Amino acid sequence: MKINKIKILREGINSTFQDLGRSNFYHIGLPFSGAMDKRNYLIANKLVGNKNNEAVIEFAYQGPLIKIEGGNINFAISGDINFNIKKNGKLINGDCYKTYFLSKNDEIDIISTNNSVYGYFAVSGGFELKKNFGSFSTTVRASVGANNGNKISKNQNFFINDFGDNYINKSLKYINSKIEYIRILKGTNFNYFFEQSIKDLISKEFIVSKLSDRMGMRLKGPIIKNLKETNIRSEGLTKGVIQVPADGNPIIMLSDHGTIGGYPKIGAVISADYDRLAQTPSRKKIKFKLIELKEAEKLYKLYQMETENLLNQI
Amino acid sequence: MIKNILNLGDAALYCDFGNEVDQKTNIKVIKYFENIKKQNIYGINNLTPSYNKLIISFDLNVLNFTELKKKIEDIKISESDVKQNQKTIKIPTCCDDEFALDIERLSLKLNLTKKEILEKYFKKEYFCYMTGFIAGMPFLGDIDKKIRFQRLETPRVKVPKGAVGITEQFTNIYTFESPGGWNILGRTPIKIFDQLSEKQPTLINPGDKVLFYEINKKEYLKLNENK
Numbered sequence: 001m002k003i004n005k006i007k008i009l010r011e012g013i014n015s016t017f018q019d020l021g022r023s024n025f026y027h028i029g030l031p032f033s034g035a036m037d038k039r040n041y042l043i044a045n046k047l048v049g050n051k052n053n054e055a056v057i058e059f060a061y062q063g064p065l066i067k068i069e070g071g072n073i074n075f076a077i078s079g080d081i082n083f084n085i086k087k088n089g090k091l092i093n094g095d096c097y098k099t100y101f102l103s104k105n106d107e108i109d110i111i112s113t114n115n116s117v118y119g120y121f122a123v124s125g126g127f128e129l130k131k132n133f134g135s136f137s138t139t140v141r142a143s144v145g146a147n148n149g150n151k152i153s154k155n156q157n158f159f160i161n162d163f164g165d166n167y168i169n170k171s172l173k174y175i176n177s178k179i180e181y182i183r184i185l186k187g188t189n190f191n192y193f194f195e196q197s198i199k200d201l202i203s204k205e206f207i208v209s210k211l212s213d214r215m216g217m218r219l220k221g222p223i224i225k226n227l228k229e230t231n232i233r234s235e236g237l238t239k240g241v242i243q244v245p246a247d248g249n250p251i252i253m254l255s256d257h258g259t260i261g262g263y264p265k266i267g268a269v270i271s272a273d274y275d276r277l278a279q280t281p282s283r284k285k286i287k288f289k290l291i292e293l294k295e296a297e298k299l300y301k302l303y304q305m306e307t308e309n310l311l312n313q314i
Numbered sequence: 315m316i317k318n319i320l321n322l323g324d325a326a327l328y329c330d331f332g333n334e335v336d337q338k339t340n341i342k343v344i345k346y347f348e349n350i351k352k353q354n355i356y357g358i359n360n361l362t363p364s365y366n367k368l369i370i371s372f373d374l375n376v377l378n379f380t381e382l383k384k385k386i387e388d389i390k391i392s393e394s395d396v397k398q399n400q401k402t403i404k405i406p407t408c409c410d411d412e413f414a415l416d417i418e419r420l421s422l423k424l425n426l427t428k429k430e431i432l433e434k435y436f437k438k439e440y441f442c443y444m445t446g447f448i449a450g451m452p453f454l455g456d457i458d459k460k461i462r463f464q465r466l467e468t469p470r471v472k473v474p475k476g477a478v479g480i481t482e483q484f485t486n487i488y489t490f491e492s493p494g495g496w497n498i499l500g501r502t503p504i505k506i507f508d509q510l511s512e513k514q515p516t517l518i519n520p521g522d523k524v525l526f527y528e529i530n531k532k533e534y535l536k537l538n539e540n541k
Contacts, residue, residue: 026360029446142449144509236362236369238326259446268323296324
């Protein structure tokens, strides 16, 4: 029997296995986790012919250097990524949104993301991994998920499920969309803040701090001043919630967020804008726009339709 | 019993049980949590009970705020359903100087001896209001009024796994190494969250009673599961 196997020669930054995430464990403190950019995750899996909840490798800013140790692989990379492939000793530039077939001793060097944070590496058949709490998604902070809840590290080997060795030749023409604004809804403590600070929040620019990660995005910009109380009784959080601690610098909850928090919630990013928010790299500027719930629901339907259309084109 | 339901973002309900933080209010939250969980409503993907709030997250592909709000408002839970769980969990805790990181400072601030602080701490049985923030972390209360103190002004970057802390009326256990601002009184050798036991990963659950008892360093090392 042939064994399809890869070896990690360089781990890249924050490389983890992710799928669509894990439901129904907020009450014990386990966040949703899952791919930060859901659309790109789904596209990567579709390109290699997988079902839509197969684990892929997610990386941030720089991806792994991978060597095929045995057998063959079909892979695709999604996102805005700069990567090289070494095939039969020959170096070629890789294209995102396209499947490639590689054999033993070939290499993939995922060099960097361009003006974005996350990229996805999917293989036909998926990786041979164990689910934990119903999902492959790795939550490093709780040691939960595939790979014993750890980041992928150098010299690790991973096996790939049998995929029949058929070369799948698929591609998609897609340019990751950028939006001018991150749209938000009022938070449950919207009235805890000075009117001027609310104005600042929706009219001025914020810079994404380099302290951002899968847990949260920290912003620097005009100080958001609290007129009531800088702490509330700890309560549940969800993805996209914008908390403002005493120092006045907003923090947006991302996929690995703590399930409970005690800072006032000034707003929440709408679901339709979450992928694009997560892809905003540190030192870049973002601007917010306040909208109503009904509009957010419509925008989500639109986002969902666009995603379906893209998947249908593959 | 829910006073008000708001939206938290476009994919969650924020159920408000009032401003009170006491066991009576919290038990109502827990009852709603258990009832909704049992109903297995299609589209709900997470429930987060806390002291006096319940957040219900849902899949926007399946449900929307207005539809789910109606469903939740239709749930009737009578006051008589609200009773407490009776389970008591005992947590061994070592308070040697190397583990009681903040007791010296607390002793000065509260004007009590270390021994007095620990006596007051170990005397009471606590109630678990909620678990979360990090996996399995229990939020317990209420501690003796004389040993209540605010959290650290600058939180520690790393609080060790197993650390037992207090802040305001509450006490907790750090189930993983994590940043944190609670005043640390000791450390338990017992594993509070077991990621390999998927059916029951948490030792302490909302509604449970918890009793801490003091052990010495030798016993701590013998029991240590948090290596």
